[in-house]
Amino acid sequence: MELQLYNVAPRIPDELKFLETLSNNIWWCWHPQAIELFVRINPNLWRDVSGSVKEFLRMVPQARLEELARDSGYIRQLRAVQAEFERVIPKQDDVSKRMVAYFSLEFGIHESIRIFSGGLGVLAGDHLKAASDLKLPLIAVGLLYRQGYFRQVLDRNGWQTEHYPVSEIHNLPVVRGCDPSGKPVTISIRLVDRDLYAAVWVLWVGNVPLLLLDTELPQNPPDLREVTWRLYGGDKRMRLHQELLLGIGGFKALVAMGYSPAVCHMNEGHAGFLSLARISHLVNDVGYEPDVALETVWRSNVFTTHTPVPAGNEVFDINLVRPYLEVFANEAHLNVDRVIRWGIPINERDHASEMSMTVFGLRLANYSNGVSRLHGEVAREMWKHLWPQRSVSEIPIGHITNGVHIASWVSTRLWGLYERYLTPKWANNPDKAVLAAGIRSLPDEELWMAHELCRQSLVRRARRLMQNNFRYLTDDASAASFAKKKNVLDPDILTVGFARRFATYKRGTLLLRNPERLIALLKDKTRPVQFIFAGKAHPADDGGKRLIQELIQFAQRENVQDRLLFLENYDIGMARSLVQGVDVWLNTPRRPQEASGTSGMKAAVNGVINCSILDGWWAEAYNGENGWAIEGNDYYTEDEDRDNYESQELFNLLENEIIPCFYERAGGDLPVRWIKRMKESIVTGLGDFSSTRMVEDYDRMFYRPATKAYEELTADNAAYARELVARKERYVRNFDGGKLYIEQPKVDGSLENMHVGDRFRVSTRVYLGELKPEEVDVEAYYGTVNAHNEIISSVSEKMHVLENFGNGNYRYGCEVTCKVSGRFGLTGRIKASGKEWDNSVPGFMCWPK
Template sequence: MKAIRRFTVRPVLPEPLRPLSDLARNLRWSWHPETRELFRSVDPDGWRAAGGDPVRVLGSVPAGRLAELARDEQFLARLSAASADLDDYLSGDRWYQQQSSGGGEAAELPAAIAYFSPEFGVTAALPQYSGGLGILAGDHLKSASDLGVPLIGVGLLYRHGYFRQSLSRDGWQQEHYPLLDPNELPVTLLRQPDDTPVRVHLALPGGRSLYAHIWVARVGRVPLLMLDSDVEENGPSERDVTDRLYGGGSEHRLLQEMLLGIGGVRAVRAYCALTGHAAPEVFHTNEGHAGFLGLERIRELQQDGTEFDAALEAVRAGTVFTTHTPVPAGIDRFDRHLVARHFGEGAELPAVDTDRILALGRETYPGGDPNVFNMAVMGLRLAQRANGVSTLHGAVSREMFAGLWPGFDPEEVPITSITNGVHAPTWVAPEVRALGARQIGAERAEEALSVGGSLRWDSVTDIPGADIWELRRDLREQLVIEVRTRLRASWRERGAGSAELGWIDGVLDPDVLTIGFARRVPSYKRLTLMLRDRERLTRLLLDPDRPVQIVVAGKAHPADDGGKRLVRELVRFSDDPRVRHRIVFLPDYGMGMAQKLYPGCDVWLNNPLRPLEACGTSGMKAALNGCLNLSVLDGWWDEWFQPDFGWAIPTADGHGLDEDRRDDLEAGALYELIEQRVAPRFYDRDADGLPERWIEMVRSTLADLGPKVLAGRMVREYVERLYAPAAHAHRALDVPGAAELAAWKTRVRTAWPQVAVDHVEVDEASGVAELGATLGLRVRVALGELTPEDVEVQAVAGRVDTSDRLADAQSVPLKPAGGPDQQGRWVYEGPLTLDRTGPFGYTVRILPTHRLLPAGADLGLVALPTEATGEGAGVLMR
């Protein structure tokens, strides 16, 4: 029989155990071992059955057991200590507060930051993530909490989350969408003082409405607000807006993103008003999905009487936009007519001009489609500061979006980079943490994992090699047990009976070199590159002296049949009785599996198409556990690779190669590395049976990569390089300042067609000069209706290639010499030092400048010498 109604019955905790409820409701337990151990001791069997979820444990523990614990003095002492520790964590000063108390530049730190993301991977107990973007967002919140950064997270609560994955008998991916009941999750409904739920409201076309409740998860010190449209006031289609992560068609996705951005700002305002939390000065958009938040903030200012242009400048000043995609195909784009229908009269934001909204998302660059609304383009136009997520990805992003800044070389496009990091307390295995604590003390080890910086990660070099190797084998053995358990469950789901599964007891070996590969399965990540030469791979797996074993996991998007075919291809190979004890595919990859997989592998494999991996943080998590990386030089590995702690897979970057030939070459390079370098180093043992050279690489991985890959380092960079400058700009661009800047921009754009470089003179006529010599430049410019206060005239110099393109260029400002001549031309002068040898060139240009402008390229306006005159051509030196 099926129940006609479902509800949750909560246990009544005895008074001495009441602190358990607060500990369970704050997700700090997900990265705090002592709290997890406390809940494990409440009901060890229930803890395992609940997948390590304290809320579910407390919901199922028998009343008799609770009464027993309420009388257990030892347990109550542990509970009191854990509760006091959480109170201290939530209220004590941390890194951010120490910066704020310093005065000076620290005074520019924002009072609060709102961080918007479509997904958050905080813990497996709150499955609101699909992959790297969500895990990164969850790590950002947790590290912000550890550092004391006053962040508010904003997302959606998906009633089905992302899909659960299983396999059919023939290896085809199957999706399942279990219903999530918020009452069984570690979240709390935001309520008014009279106990009624807080609602946000969006107006939809045709007089419809979209309502949403706000669920709050406590991520340490950080509140995470999640909007839920499954409320009674909505019609059936509106209730389903937050049904699935990345589900539905275009309009469904558009409504999700409107609710996230517009509804998210309204949720933040309601939360701050109810709780007294400081209002955010900085809004951080994690990818374009939440870009509509800028429109809602413009509406707020217009409601107070601010004109659109001034409101736009004020909003841009306090907005940070992070792009995570290295390809245009990864960006959300909507039909402009669909967007227009959802804004304006009779819909949402009626006071904001719809044409101005559409202009923000218009692809105005060459090759852009005028009929689509591009969320990343809008995100960039609504943010004064933008970044990619690795150094290489920053360069790729500047190239990809360069068309929004015509006249500027890609390297001058105002998109910087902050390389992602991972939250070490979440991803470091307890055994690795314990080894570090034994070496430098528990308190210093915790600080090293959460804050990083200049703390002594190099102390790992003092750990005896035997201890490191014993730890690595222990973690490998744990992985073997985990794999066998999951593999047996998977085969039963595929229809196998117990009598068929005896072979699983021999799957993997705790003494064999173990390679891990786990991630989403889009084609560019090349799940099946390892299968290009199956016989060669088989020989690697079955080598009698230096065998290799591989653990693979990954999900293809439900609509991606190509990705599903890749999964099936890998599964069918791993089903082969010849090799199935050496290579396995584990379905339903998620946080719970990952936390076992990263520590247990010896090598982490990553072989994307370069440069399509924006960052690739899975290898960082593996590295923090002493796992070595074997990867294409892409994302973070391109930035930090050294032979001391891993291997770089050579890539076939030549033009003209077809895909098959490229993949054959790179797969061959992968096999060669494993055969000739990776496996020999793992199996080369000294007299004590230790692979000393391998252990040294583990030491180098921990000591050198450890501090770099931390999310604590990443969040500190966001604070210092983006959040603090954005807060400063936000304060400078109050309503009068924003109106001033908007009016100035309008005047400059109107006058710019008359701005020109009229003539360039140089006091050195020869094409060859000596290093260190100085050229005197004299430039005549036309400024039209503008004045020298509105512009900066620059000499730009650097190396030149065979087509006279400048590279590694540096700019030098020139100064006006007197007033305008009779034709209204101005003369600018200045020296140009020849500071490098070889082919060298210069040009001159005019840029708009204003004290409130964040960068010279901000307006996308530049005046250059006309190529027809030949003026500004290069000067050559040897």
């Protein structure tokens, strides 16, 4: 029997019509007064639907809505929220002004929208919220997963199983994306011998439209409908289909809706294929030659890498990817072998079997970055083979340290406190000195009371969850056991939180390496400690699942379930409760495998104190006053030895510093020393690690320069881009052809007994082939060296022509000044002139042989 399906919802009274408007923009989720509008309607229902606004409004009884329409206090609050919403949200989107397109395979915006898995997605969501607050001309592109990431269910033995509930489209705050004429947009991409179709939906994140592609369409056969079912689900071919849809289909969707971005930002390698779509668009729709289009695209792309773990960088078997890329290469009038080589390091091209999406992204982006200072260093070392003729210090991968969206993560209790005592713009990257002074002057009593209320809220939530997920806590499900377990945790004792993806390198069970010391802490009568764990392991990661099981079984075996808990189905809502309610945020990765670690930032802005390995963000945030550092030992080469050592260091910190500091009450009922550290933690979080600061950094360092570059490249029918292509051809013939030559520089006089302030002259002979002196920079290259006589901190001094011997032969020279003391190395090089080619892979450079 064929049915016609339809929905019937309560009729929203005219006085409350703004609630429908608000339900179509996720802006409400980071505005406390807007959230309160929904909570006031029915607090229990709001909690039950996890903030799914459209579902919530459909379930509210008509009588309750009519009652609220007559409630003058509620109407007054609604009008205040409406006025703020209308002040900051434009009524119409001007597509011509959206100059930056941000592509990500996942977006963590709110727990009710399950299109994310973890930190990468939550970072992307915070990026969009900050861009909205700053009113940046940004548009985002992702996939609309009908099942999303899995729901975690732990069986009686503590083993993770995965379930995939379907998200009903009518319960999501999305509307169909339309072209400039108002017609709904459906795009298609060619997958070898058939087409994949996708509808385009728009989810508004404040001022930022997020385009989401959806393959659940009758035009697609069943296997292609599954492309947007699950995040990180299926095999390699499914993953390839998803990434082709995101990059190529996503850019097609932008064009179909009338957007013409000057800059495309790839959040990880998943979106790398968008470069092919950009090139194809410029070739077929604008009329550029392929090389001109390529020059324009790579010089206006941004690429952010998030993982220092080799296994976390996406690769595809060349035999798998080649048939797909043949189609898109042909569309762009490019040779498919050339396209595949963009994803292979030069030294591997003769024998490579895989194409790396990270290499592809770096190759096709003029602006690249890691996500913390340390991660930038690791990324430069990790990918230096892409630029084999450069020192590590010159590898063109910078860093923009991640930040968190303050309004999304600060508790309502602390929000009110900050509003009363701090500078008016405290949440939007204000002057740090003014901010710090305000934070340090917060009344200790009020700060501690607000935090204790957050801890109590966390305990209530944990107890509720444990009652719902009782099955794995005990061997029998008797009423007596159930009653006993509903009182787990103590709202008044030191609470340590550990919540993140359960991957083996994050070492979620580091505490279990010293079980006797752990049990002593858990059962201490005078200074007790409790631990709350949460997190999901990837469905294919049995190692991560075993870590979860070990924690649960340890708590069962030692009968400490009331003091050591694992909370099931970690999501954004649970993360908010944890980073607001625990006292200590624990992070124990193997350095340097944590790229950033934004959960610690979320804890810091709530006055929670970090205890962490000096990895990711904590390596640049820790100052000795704002938390604790778990000291590592770089002499250990085996993971087992290192884990044992760092476990001992963690327990030493807990026993000797953290626990005594928390329970010290020299100031009466207040832990004065602890509160001082809380304030320093808040100064660090609000002062340096907001997503406002992060997005302002992207705008200043990447978006605005790339937008300007795109305008210059495309002006006058791409005259500048054409000029660059012609120059590049000359560089390739001469640099790659091995025609250039430079001698080791000669020094006038002796380099012995040099002192700071001394100067010496150097000169060298070069052969430039068909290149002219103005096309190259000949440089004296020098810097401090390590024990292997490798330059580790380089300086270059431009040389000038001293003699022209004819036929491309010259003598160059310059003066070098000794500015600092140390041991130095000196050589010379020829490079392409200026900075226009500094970020190209592999670039153009010639050294003495």
